[in-house]
Amino acid sequence: MKKPFLNVSLAALLVLSAAPGALAHDALDGSDLSKGERSVFSNEQLINLSDSSLSGSKNLSFLKEGAAAQLKELNGVQNNTADVYAHKGYAYLGTHTANGGNGGVRVFDLKDPSNPKEVAVFGHDDVPGSWQEKVIVKSINTPHFKGDLAVVSVQQLNRNNPETSGGFLLYDVTDPANPEKLGYWETYASTRGTHELYLTMQGDRALVFASNPYADFYSGGEQKDFQIVDVSNPAEPETLWQFDPRSLPEVPDSFNGYNWNAPDGKSRAVFNHSVITDHNAQFAYVSMWDLGTVIFDIKDPENPVFVGRTDFSSEQQGAAHSAALAKGGNVLIETREVSSPVRPGYEKSYGYTRIFDIKDKSNPKLLSEFKTDLTEKVEDGPTFANTVHDPKVHGNTLYLSHYAGGVYAVDITDPSKPEQIGQYTPDQADVWGVFVDRNYVLASDMGQGLKILLKNNAPQKEQETK
DSSP states (O other), rough: OOOOOOOOOOOHHHHHTTTTTEEEEEEEESSSOSSSSSSOOHHHHHHHHHOOOEEOEEEETOOOOEEEEEOOBTTBOOEEEEEEEEEETTTEEEEOGGGGGGOOOEEEEETTTTSEEEEEEEEESSSSTTTTOOOOEEEEEOOOOOEEEEEEEEEESSOTTTTTOOOEEEOOOOOOOOTTEOOOEEEETTSSOOEEEEEEEEEEEEEEEOTTHHHHHHHTTSSEEEEEEESSTTSEEEEEEEOOGGTTSSSTOOOOOOEEOTSOOOOOOOOEEEEEOOOSSSSEEEEOOOEEEEEEEEEEEEEEEOEEEEETTTTTTTEEEEEEGGGTTEEEEEOOOOOOOOOSSSSSSOOEEEEEEEEEEEEOOEEEEEOOOOTOOOOSSSSSSOOOOOOOEEEEEEEEOBBTTEEEEEEETTTTTTTTEEEETTOOOOOEEEEEEESSSEEEETTEEEEEEEOOOSSSHHHHHH
């Protein structure tokens, strides 16, 4: 049964916005640490960088860098990349905030993956003063739309600017070189917008799972951070449901949408950063920062049911950032983005990866933790360079984007004993996202654009004799 919400004035919330306990990729933690102001290289500058470093064993022995492509300038501006996605031989790159944002989504033709061609840009001129970080593309078949649908997150550069807004855009990319706008869904006006999202089919319905950080906090509880939206008719998206953390027994009615007095006695930050679903859209996995990865049964998307969540030890900084599934949905990968490794009462560490057995989704069991050579390399002041970012899984291999560490590849054949089997690191790496396809691995470097790693599993000598 849902608890009643105790309203808190917006003025009081703003006072609390600088309260301690917020972490890493958290706009309210007071660190003013930004991902969007780091170096963006021109094509001329890229020529002077050193070769990328690439190592691999087992199934990655013959992985090689096949190509690298910087984004084209748009209206005389060099934008920087955010996340990367691929669909039917095309790569879709979101863009971040460098040089004023509004870089849109860049579409690359990968028919020849050793020579990618940027063929289109979209979402760049729909909402002024915004940036388009995340893009998901799926083949959709509903009574209203049949084709390839792209969903693009929109975030405001200045959430207090009345001339702009945040949410997500919907585009028809059935012809990737000629995208057509179909619709726009807006979230609460005084938030940045939709940070990350996920698109999937459930029967004959198309659903978007939207992460809108601080919507709960800034709206005084009127809107929530995690919302499910029906986009079966992309021209008329319809909000179906939103999650109120106060419905959980460990979150009191007085929760203000951000500051949580956790059972371990510490003040922790709670907001929705990211969400994924399983293949058939039966369960959603919601990264709720210090509340952990929250699992919902979404078979009825108008009435999801809370199933369980991951938890942290009292010395861990929480920061559940992103998730991926492995072993047929029985294993959960959780990455934690911690950029401030030194805080009183916590372990001295940047963010690292945790792996859970979720055969019983009501009781996730920690199997292992995977740390890299950067995890405990503590530097002065906060930095994103040394923390893990996003996970992707292909078979028994886990790929982790890791900023300065590039992309790590981890063998999870035995999830209780993860083993690093590869690493790809561009010179002066700043890798945001990774995407794995049957034929290639894509990485988005914030400063350098699209990186393409090609798989070559045949023995090298055989390849050379062909």
